[in-house]
Amino acid sequence: MISFDDTFRRQLHELFVWRRDVRRFRRDPLPDGTLERLIDTACLSPSVGLSQPWRFVIVEDKARRLAVIEDFRACNADALQSYSGERAALYAALKLSGLEDAPGHLAVFAEKTSTIGSGLGRATMPETTEYSVVAAICSMWLAARAEGIGLGWVSILNPIRIHDILDVPEAWKFIGYLCIGYPETECDRPELEQAKWESRRNSSEFTVRR
Numbered sequence: 001m002i003s004f005d006d007t008f009r010r011q012l013h014e015l016f017v018w019r020r021d022v023r024r025f026r027r028d029p030l031p032d033g034t035l036e037r038l039i040d041t042a043c044l045s046p047s048v049g050l051s052q053p054w055r056f057v058i059v060e061d062k063a064r065r066l067a068v069i070e071d072f073r074a075c076n077a078d079a080l081q082s083y084s085g086e087r088a089a090l091y092a093a094l095k096l097s098g099l100e101d102a103p104g105h106l107a108v109f110a111e112k113t114s115t116i117g118s119g120l121g122r123a124t125m126p127e128t129t130e131y132s133v134v135a136a137i138c139s140m141w142l143a144a145r146a147e148g149i150g151l152g153w154v155s156i157l158n159p160i161r162i163h164d165i166l167d168v169p170e171a172w173k174f175i176g177y178l179c180i181g182y183p184e185t186e187c188d189r190p191e192l193e194q195a196k197w198e199s200r201r202n203s204s205e206f207t208v209r210r
């Protein structure tokens with residue numbers, strides 16, 4: 001029987017505390033097989049009805065990567081327009097992707113029509129397909145951090161455009177675009193908190209009893 005001791009639990013807690021959304025990457029390449037290994041770990045995640053709806057696209061083609069960067073720039077410029085005054089100035093100063101520097105680009109999709117799992121658990125809540133893929137991304141995020149690799153989730157993108165750029169099947173729903181590589185720095189506080197955009201709040205704010 002496998003068991004986990006106090007030292008492991010303390011270290012696991014530290015892993016949660018020190019996991020970051022990384023936007024500032026060193027340009028050194030990742031060792032061969034790193035993305036495949038992280039994908040293997042992600043595939044150990046829970047999924048509704050064991051449907052394993054995650055689909056991964058390792059984006060290596062330079063033209064496709066550039067097209068994603070262009071899309072991010074356009075979407076980010078649009079997003080800036082929705083703010084005004086001090087918030088706009090603060091938004092403009094934020095770094096919201098590491099797409100240019102990250103050696104690894106990984107797009108993640110959910111296959112909505114997959115028959116794996118025979119529909120178990122999805123009848124009343126079809127969105128559990130996407131939830132399962134998010135669970136896989138979170139596993140990968142922590143597994144990467146455990147070996148000193150940073151992951152940054154980019155959602156400031158047009159899903160239809162990403163679909164076209166990556167030429168994936170119609171039934172694949174875009175979930176997230178991940179930048180993966182070695183982080184420039186380490187910190188135990190979210191970058192958005194450091195930039196005074198938002199602060200992490202106490203869990204009691206989000207918990208009710210009935």
Ligand SMILES: Cc1cc2c(cc1C)N(C[C@H](O)[C@H](O)[C@H](O)COP(=O)(O)O)c1[nH]c(=O)[nH]c(=O)c1N2
Pocket residue numbers: 019020021022023095096097153154155156189190191192
């Ligand atoms: C679904 C989803 C989508 C995004 C993010 C996260 C998640 C869960 N985050 C990262 C987000 O800003 C970050 O997680 C929080 O600021 C908390 O920081 P830490 O992850 O604790 O470092 C994120 N960050 C960013 O710079 N650009 C982005 O487009 C996104 N998009």
